[in-house]
Amino acid sequence: MRKPPRPPLSPEARAVLSATGLSRRTLMRGLLAGGAAVAVGGALAACGTKPAKRSASEKAACVGTDVSATEKKINFSNWPLYIDMTDDKKRPSLDGFTTKTHIAVTYTEDINDNNEFFGKVRNQLQGCQSIDRDLMVLTDWMASRVVALGWTQPFDTAKTPNFTKNVLSALRNRPWDKDMNHAAPWQSGLTGLAYNGKVTKEIRTIDELLTRPDLKGKVAVLAEMRDTVGLVLLSMGKDPATVSDADYDAALEKLKRAVASGQIRKFTGNDYKEDLAKGDLAACIAWSGDIIQLAAEEGSQVKFVTPEEGLIVWSDNMMIPAPATHKANAEQLIDYYYDPAVAAQVAASVNYICPVEGAQDEMRKIDPELATNPLIFPDAAMLAKAHDFRALTEEEDKKYAAKFESVRGA
Incomplete structure (x- = not known):
């Protein structure tokens, strides 16, 4: 049975939803989109009175x-x-x-x-x-x-x-x-780039993703703020582990230009997988676990790329x-x-x-083949290029998420 449309979320709820990590986990695990409503309710509850730090x-x-x-x-x-x-x-x-x-x-x-x-x-x-x-x-x-x-x-x-x-x-x-x-x-997992070799040549950098003319309108970036903004920060020579408000705002401006130019088709959860596999998307920001699965499919030319600027790592x-x-x-x-x-x-x-x-x-x-997969067992060179995103306070989390949502236009 077709579900009735859900009412639109308020800007505050959209900002909180972006900060939850929902796209990485709820969608990655293939859960129904209806779970998002539950997640927003829990997230809003979590952003009430600030909890006290114990002595x-x-x-x-x-x-x-x-x-x-x-x-x-x-x-x-x-x-x-x-x-x-x-x-x-x-x-x-x-x-x-x-x-x-x-x-x-x-x-x-x-x-x-x-x-x-x-x-x-x-x-x-x-x-x-x-x-x-x-x-x-x-x-x-x-x-x-x-x-x-x-x-x-x-x-x-x-x-x-x-x-x-x-x-x-x-x-x-x-x-x-x-x-x-x-x-x-x-x-743990890695966030980097992916492309479909059936429809485009190799991509090596975030700047290529955001500006290369042949990719215009065929690019997706993740709706998970830490992944997308983290990679953009790396492309600017900034470390996400020490990001300042000014650095964050500059990264959003760079992302905003790519949205305004039509380079980015959409912000996604892991639903980018199907579009990338079909060639509807040529390249995107992607999670390592997803691309292992896509690359294993018969005839696939989907590949994961470690951007020259570095990767985002999470655990x-x-x-x-x-x-x-x-x-x-x-x-x-x-x-x-x-x-x-x-x-x-x-x-x-x-x-x-x-x-x-x-x-x-x-x-x-x-499984000897899995033992050689660098996305399961990365070598020292790959790990040396991996960066995490600075731990944010609840106040920073809400502020950064709201700014990110304004760029997404969600």
Whole structure:
């Protein structure tokens, strides 16, 4: 049945929606567009009263009592379609964990958007109340916010030796988790360029994408602000990890010129995949995981390109909420997924960047072709060109998103 059209969003709601990360996750996972309405509601709730940052003494007082010794279970919230799964819907790596540890895992795919999830749990976390989860997976920018608020428990690194030993060097000692005890990357991804070789020649730079005459009207950029603006900043010689308001505004002006000239056809979520595969789009800003899938199709000439200026890198991170009551069990699960053999098992299914050293050798036993894919196992040269976007405060997030939406014309 055809759904009735939804009423248009207010400018404020559109700005919040852009800041949520919805395009990357909800659309990437192939969820129905109707989920956007839910995401906006959660995001708007998340942008109400500014949550207070906990002091050191408040953090110490707001930690769940660990009952792992007597309750062998974990509640684990993750994104949809983000773990190895068989045709009959079994999750072999989770089953392997339970067999090894006798810890039962309730695995829930209930994180469809960072701000939506934040909106669901913020009142409980702020009030030191249980959210009925022992692990949650959040993208860098939201993860850094939750850590800064004091809403997570630190890992006991003595109990996570695989993580400490095997996490990729590029993901160590991040500015918002310098001691590596609040966030363990689950999977990572890259944002760069893609083109269809059936309809255009190779593209190498963001400037080509935004100005090359033969691409006019055949270009898409992502509706995810951090990805699109991050790459434009790199094309201007600016580092997204240290972006200033002036740099951001200059990048938007450059993007605005490409929109006004007709160079950019549209801003998209991962629905660019179908248009790129058909040749309706010649080139676009793209996510590495999507392009692995397109490139694998028979006869495909779709290719992922590392822009000369650099890439945007992002990670989704396992975190233990402060009120969680199965911390030791959660630490065992984190460490289990940093066993290279287990990590390779997951990577073979989900096709994102594997954050675990040694997993590439294990992947050769599973799928030698995947083991040589630089979008799953990037080499040092590729990682050296990867940049992340600076963690924004809630106020900056809303301000930057509103400016981005004005350029999109959404």
